Amino acid sequence: MTFAKSYEPGAFESDIYAAWEAAGIFDPKITPFPVDDNGDGTDDREEPVSTKMPENALSRNIFGDGPNTERPSPVTTGARERSEKDASLASSTFSIVLPPPNANGNLHIGHGLTVALEDSLTRFYRLKGLSSWFIPGADHAGFETWVVYERELEKQGHTRFEYSRDDLYARVWDFVAKQRGNMELQLRALGASCSWHDLTFTLDENVIDRVYTTFEKMWNDGYIYRGEKLVNFCPKHQTAFADIEVEHQDEPGTLWDIAYELVDAASKSVHSRHFATDEERVSEVPPVTTGRDERAENETFSMPIQEIIVSTTRPETLFGDAAVAVNPDDARYKDLIGKRVKLPLTDRTIPIIADEHADPEYGTGAVKITPAHDFDDFEVGERHNLPRLQVIAEDGTMINVPEEYLGLTTKDCRKKVLKDLKEQGLLRGEKKITHSVAHCYKCGTVLEPMLKDQWFVDVEKLAKTAIEHLENNEIKFHPENKKKVLINYLKNLKDWNISRQIPWGIAIPMFRKTDPHATDEPDWIFDRRTNLKEIEKAGVKYVRDEDTFDTWFSSSHWPIVCTDWTEENFNPYYPLNVMETGADILFAWVARMIMMGLYVTGEVPFREVYLHGLVLDEHGKKMSKSKGNVINPMDLVTRFGSDAFRLGILRGRSAGMNQAFSENSVIAGRNLCNKLWNISRLVESIVDEEPEDALLAERSEKDASPALYTTDDMGEDWICREINTCLDQVESDMKDYRFAEAVEILYQTIWDKYADWFIESQKLYKNTPLLKRTLEILLIALHPFAPFVTEAIWQNLSWTNGFIATAKWPEKLKFDPISAENFETIRTIVQEVRTTLQALPGTNNAKKYPLLYDNDSIVNDNQLLIKTLTKVPKINSLDGAPRGLRLALANHELYLDVPEQVVNNYKDTLTERILSVGRELDALNLRMANPNYVNKAPEHLVKETQDQIKEKEALIDRLKVQLSLI
């Protein structure tokens, strides 16, 4: 096989992926259910044990025609026990799940980062010999997909209300089935080494099964309750959201002051009471009414005011008011507590109550309480047992209001209410304010707090258990501080609304009794038969709840369902080794997986959590369609190659940080791939022309060791040392999830060390076995990060076998440390020669001047090497007195044999050099002059400083001699 002349990733990437997949190398070596005792880790999945008939008609397998149906089924062997064998099994596996991308979407840059991170880990541990299982998934993306589909329906002139829920489910299913596939192809293009036949779709039967089992357990354990609570409701999408899905935005608004008339009037007017009783504090008393002309207010003092003025941003909800609240400590209103007021525009009267919620500093200090349409008011209402009167319907129009307002939209109703209040003289002021408003994160519609019967999970115990395990350090976080953030979140977690009013999701398996006379029967029963609208049990009829689960309720089972965890069997892949995902879903997903994992399995679902931050554009700004700064990962893959993208996006990135990303880093990655490609071409050409046997024979005469290679010349020992350091570094970086650092050290080792020094030296002394071995090692070490190019090279090399993807992580190389250190000296010499030559006037200096040395064994022994690396025409031993230009190297008598004229021109440079070394020397001397440093600093540092001083002094001396010679 011959190497293509140039590095063209597009020419081989897809073929290579196909070859990997065909060879099945992404499958875990150990089957998830090693109960067969074959002892050879053979795969059980060819003979699946019985699969249940799909009881749920809704749960068709979207990937049903694929090999997914062959997914292994658990084999019951009785109680699950942890044996020593289990433990050793678990330690020989590596498992990780892909946060499932939207089944019918395209990958975005965040997915690109996720794959780069997760696949690097997977490939690294696969090379390290662990049975690695990278489990892919696809998300039905309940709401996301639903929004897309509903838009589609609208385009066709239909609405969701024309169809039954089952109909809609089936339609969306087909819609997704048609669209799906893109994201899987894109994952392959990114090199994700996923075990594809284990792909789990969030609506797969086993997922629904597991979710129902958990729900049933929760129901029986009393964790599930049906409650009438306020939920964030999108009037456009007609569904409720969890708190976490709501987007708050600061917006301008108006705060209106509205007068509510007292029914049983106070004996004195509000204002006169103040003046009569608190005369000494008159000047400090704030006026009850605000935002109006001072004089107008004064006028009101003379008249008995029989009203209280409330401040509100939502006048239209006044029909739902259940009370007016004032702060119990607010002196202005103390006497009014317990009195009643007439609700404007209606005949109703409501009480004035005392509640901390009312802030005396804000508005008038009196606030209307509308329990059915405001979250705070709901809580106030609960404290005071107030009725919840719903006046806004789910479609955003008014209900339960006087006839003239009935059916108006909230917007129109507000206008009319304000107009009517004004006419009645009850509107007392308005003020422009900024307040945050809840929006639907998808369509931007203002969310309406809506009173609804929903299913809730009582999270108290779940959260408490999770906190205990977190505080017990059972999960390691990267970055570390996120654990604290998570615990803090869990401590304040409110009950979780799991009902959604969209058809695209997992049906809630609850049925409501239809016959109110069957008093002995419970109102709600659990039943898995959600394919039926109506069921009958013990002669009583029940109808299905039409809601579906919040997607996070099922997603929280992800590690459990992906690894096929069961109660009965030990599963070496659960808990997952690591959960890698975006820091933005720490609460929504990670927190819930931990709670659910503990609830279902009693174990944390993963040992470590790595959270990545946002990928920002090159200027550090968030990417968004509206800004037009979105970078499409597939576009970069096409232009620069998959490896270049992966290397580029990992570069300079650290856990949890939002970081800028630009094409530059991808270009740098591409360049490394190209470099590696050409290194390999050169090595291969050397291997091709030099018969290995002859060389080995020659070497083994000198050294009887049976090693595959021998190190002999200095650069060889040196590169062995450097590669060993690199391997150590990569391993420790991967253990600590320091991806960028791992890539960095590989980059440096391959380019700055291997190519620039070792390969260059090998153009002179060829050690073919070592060239082969070192190249193999570097390819393997880089493979986790750049899988395609390393595999492509591996396949092109004449002496390698199999796939690099399943190669063995390299052992350390043997080397002679003294020889390695000597090469370091040679490098220093070579660099000094180069620097000096460049600084000399004129061009092409390297070829002009010979190098002279005196009494220097390293130079003497390596004349040819130094000559090759510096390109000087000759290296001679100094005969007679020193001449030419002395190199500024301590402990080396080296001269560039240049004419006096050139030396003279170099005088300034030399003087400056002496000064600069002098400054360094001064600093060192200053340090030594400090007795505290000498006494307190570690001994080795003091000694190091002393040595440096000696070195610098000697250097300065010699430079001065040189200068004096000029």
Added chain:
RNA sequence: GGGCGGUUAGCUCAGCUGGCUAGAGCGCGUCUUUGACGUAGACGAGGUCACAGGUUCAACUCCUGUAUCGCCCACCA
């Protein structure tokens, strides 16, 4: 209001538990057809590590405060 993070070269970022002349990539300048690579090689310029205190023999690193940018949570009648 509570919490978290950033501020290091022109740009984007490393620098872990305090001890190098503070690093990388890209960009920039000069030079180079050398057994692969110009997507390259050699050499170089460029930094008061946001600011102010403190701890220490020693601070980019630890502590306190300030400024500034950003994120998350809560509240906003």
